[in-house]
Amino acid sequence: MDTQQNTALRRALAEVPGPLPTSGVIHIAIPHTDRFTVVGNHLAQHPDLSCTAVGIAVRIQSLPQGVEVGIKALAARCREGEKRVAAALRELEAFGYLQRVRDRLPSGRVITRTVFCNQPTALLRPRCPAAPQHPTAPARAQAAPAPAPAARPEQPVPPGRPETLAAPPVPPPPPVTAHPDPLFVPLVPPPTAPKPPPRPLPRPGELTPELDRAATAFLSDLHRHAPQFTLSETDVRDLVPGVAAWLERAAHPDAIRHALTDDPPVPLKRPALLLKHRLTELLPPAPPGTQELAALARRPRITVTPFQTCDDCDRAFRSPTPGHCRDCREHHERRTEDVRTAA
Incomplete structure (x- = not known):
């Protein structure tokens, strides 16, 4: 079996026409007769698309009209999971190959x-404009040929005057047509869009x-x-201002250690870069100063009157001291007044 395969390969x-290259790939191009899809090099060799996105695009392009190409449907057809399929669809949508309308x-x-375009750049090219018609002339199915200009009789040239040649007629300039609006406009920035610069490492007010x-x-x-956070001397000197800023804000060393080293990525390739990112993004707020604490102490406090239970009717009412509710107090006052009146 191996001998047959080697013989067929040889x-x-x-x-293969021409001399074979000494290195690199050698193409054996056998023409397809059925079940094939034409894929442009602008997609197969796209510099900004991942190989997963290119493969998903080829898979979608090979499917017939009306086939479901959602995330779950493609994940069921491919070996990639739903997360990788969703990321590939976002890449294709960013570069105009895929649109959801x-x-x-x-x-x-x-x-x-879901609309898939095999060549999105072709949609941005201007269309051929229709032949302009005169506004007052009625529309006709076929334009009539323009009449030939009538020949002018030759005028005799007076003696002593040089003969002049008539200038050829200047054709009218072509009509200026505005470029049509693109049908597909990417809604998300491409992955190659410039990113904002990283925030600088925090520094203390005074590095004592x-x-x-x-x-x-x-x-x-x-x-x-x-142990995975083994730093060089240069890394230590670069990260000292960030740790000093945390210590200046009254952060405990154990809390700083847990915030910087808990749950690191695996594998951790650049520990100094991770420490710089966490020192910058997880910086705690500055503790309040004496002036803020004094202003907080001078702020008037709001006293909340607690709830009490009436001794007679067990009704809840607000009062600083226990006793009777308002209705029971009024009832006791009326009874006392009636007793005095009867006496």
Whole structure:
């Protein structure tokens, strides 16, 4: 079986036109007669699309009209999971290959149609404009040929005057047509869009010698608690201002260690870069100063009157001291007044 395959391969290589390259891929192009799809190099060699997105695009392009191409349907057809299929569809949508269009049916129901274009750049080219017609002339199915200009009789040239040649007629300039609006406009920025610059590493208000020594000792001792965070001397000097900013904000070293080293990515390739990111993004707020605390102490407090239970009717009422509710007090007052009146 191996000999037959090698013989067939040698025969196919012998039929390849031209000399074979000494390195790189060798193409054996056998023409397709059925079940094939034409794919442009702009998609197959797209510099910004991932190989998963290119493969999903080829799979969608090979399917007939009306086949479901949602995330779950493609994940059932392919070996990639739903997350990778969804990311590939977002890439194709960013570069105009895939569009989701909302359409209203005659029944009034709104549906979402998935449109795939095998060459999105061709949609941006201007269409051939129709032949302009005169506004006053009636529209005709076939334009009549223009009449030939009548020949002018030759005029005799007076003696002594040089003969002049008539200038050829200048054709009218072509009509200026505006470029049509593109049918597909990417709704999300492409992955190659410029990203905002990263935030700088926080720094303390004043890097005192005490803060510098404490931050240096913290970073140098970090590998004993988390061995994957072994830093070089240059990394320690670069990260000292960030740790000093945390210490200046009254953060406990154990809390800083847990915030910086808990749940690291696996594998951790650049620990210093991860520490710089967490020192910047997880910086705690500055503690309130003496002025803020004094203003908080001078703020008037709101006293809330507690609930009490009436001794007679067990009704709940607000009062600083226990006793009777308002109705029971009024009832006792009326009874006392009646007793006095009767006496």
